[in-house]
Amino acid sequence: MRPAVTLASRTIQRRLASSATRTYQYSAQHQADWGKQLRRVSVQIPTYAVGISMMLGWPMAIRYGEEQWALRQ
Incomplete structure (x- = not known):
C-alpha cells in the first residue's frame, strides 16, 4: 500500500513541477503580449x-x- 501511495505522490509532484516550469516558460515568452x-x-x-x-x-x-418640464408648465 505504502509504495503505491509514494509512487502516486511522486508522479503527481513530477507532473506539478513540469507544469509549473512549462507555465513559467510560457509566461516568460508571452509576458509582452499579456501586457x-x-x-x-x-x-x-x-x-x-x-x-x-x-x-x-x-x-x-x-x-x-419630463418631470422638470411638467413642473415648469
Missing part, C-alpha cells in the same frame, strides 16, 4: 462601463427631464 492585452482590456472596461451607464441612464434622464 498589451491587459492594457487593451483596462482601456476597454471603462469604455464599456460608460456606454452601459449611458444606455441605462437615458430613460432615467428622459423621465427626469
